[in-house]
Amino acid sequence: MSDLKTERIEQMLDYIMKKCLWQFHSRAWDRRDQNQGILSKTTQLLCDEHVALETPADRCYWVDAVCLAEAFRERLPWLAGMSVPEIKDLMQGLHERLDYLTIDGSLNEELTDQMY
């Protein structure tokens, strides 16, 4: 991964970690759903693509995605100069990094509890 891409992912990550709560649900499966649901919708919004809102859960993901996309656009001026494939590639990298920090590399021993 290029240094520039890594740096940009870290900037996005810094915002999520400081300002958001949705990535820290209490179980691994729940975090995976949250990361997937919100980041995929954020990517669609950043790429001006259609966002499906078929269920209340979809709508809930979308709400956080709207706020995240707005914050990224406002704080990260370099986003405006990126093409759709570049944004998708960057968001994919962000998704992988967030999954690592909050799920796969997390030291939180409660994540794998079967019950809430």
Add this chain to the structure above:
Amino acid sequence: MPYHEFECSTCIPERKKHAVVKGPGETLADALPLGYLNTIPGTISERGCAYCGAKHVIGTPMKDVIHISHGPVGCTYDTWQTKRYISDNDNFQLKYTFATDVKEKHIVFGAEKLLKQNIIEAFKAHPDIKRMTIYQTCATALIGDDIDAIAQEVMEELPDVDIFVCNSPGFAGPSQSGGHHKINIAWIKNKVGTVEPEITSDYVINYVGEYNIQGDQEVMQDFFKRMGIQILSTFTGNGSYDDLRAMHKAHLNVLECARSAEYICNELRVKYGIPRLDIDGFGFEPLGNSLRKVGLFFGIEDRAQKIIDEETARWKPELDWYKARLTGKKVCLWPGGSKLWHWAHVIHDEMGLDVVSVYTKFGHQGDMEKGIARCEQGALAIDDPNELEGLEAMNRLQPDIIFTGKRPGEVAKKIRVPYLNAHAYHNGPWKGWEGWVRFARDIYNGIYSPIHELSKLDISKDEIPTDKGFKTARMISDADLPEAVRNDPNLRRYTGKYDMVAELRERTYPEFARQGAQEAAA
């Protein structure tokens, strides 16, 4: 993020994995304090018990209920003074507290008869109250009293009453957090779905994990009502027992304190398909974003934006007056659980405070993940500290103030560190735009209180200056401020009232036409 070993705890090596320093370039995957574990023998924890977590944190803020502890009278201590979850029904649940007063003879011969007699006596003493919660304690759990059976018996004899039983004795978990879990699950299992509510809006929420500390719930309720949202229930501050039985009919669960109440949100999501939206009610920007998110969910974000614009314009000059005087002050943010992450970033961003340490008494590792992610580099994060560790940390970090509970707060005072009560507040409410300014004012008054200047002098050895006059808070806080800031005409101190909640209770709200009605008219 290296683990931090306290000098005072070298004799308890297990403690080393309970504290870390947030280092540069390090992540949550490098080190994370252990959490939600049984207290280590030899360390004197400041935690509460699982009974306390169930009753005193979550159960008792319900307002129209007789809350009775089935156990020794001492278990029911926390009412006036120690708890400040007020309510709009003249604080019934705070004014009256009940215990069955179990004694040695009941332990020997059983206390079920005593319990039944107490229940009936309490209902007779308060004929207008028809709802009751009963909390098991260690003693009555160990002797095996069947509280559910007694409650059922009474409900059959008195058909107009309803009783909820919470079996969460003190030993049912490592800390009060175990009790939070138990009462969440017991409530959804036994009570949710037993009342059908009247729906009065197109936008219906449960407001979950909010305990109306000094009026926080009423502040938030005001915003939701201004947006035309029906709060079906609040779990549990200022909440009504029967409203909480109808939680299954909400469109959205708005979750404030995930530590104490995520369980019921998760279960409502699984059982009834109601989504969970986590919010931050503290701080201008986080609160604004939270209202906006709720607005977006229902398609009424313009109503949220109107509130954000009005409130920000009204209160920002006052917050900034305090920010100018608090910038760079060092804080140990040492609450029980969720405020560690609700406040860690926003007191830095909006008040200029530097958080040098975060701790949690009963939080889980997930709370530490959130708190460490939000605080600045160099902060010391501690799980379940003991008193000596707290003292060692304060001596090392030299904070200007700490935000914590009464017990560690009084310890801090002994080494001349002012504290604010993070659980029950000083002059709250602290939620909402105005509340946030009140919090800033309390911090200012704590740090710059003239009494702390005087208390730093030790009359047994220091020379007491008799040629200098008394310094007011303003003289201390403004001494090094640039002239332009000191006399900035755009900034001002808090101008709200002593009691900001009374007015909220008198307020009327706009009627928003319901979508169904509009469609019928078209």
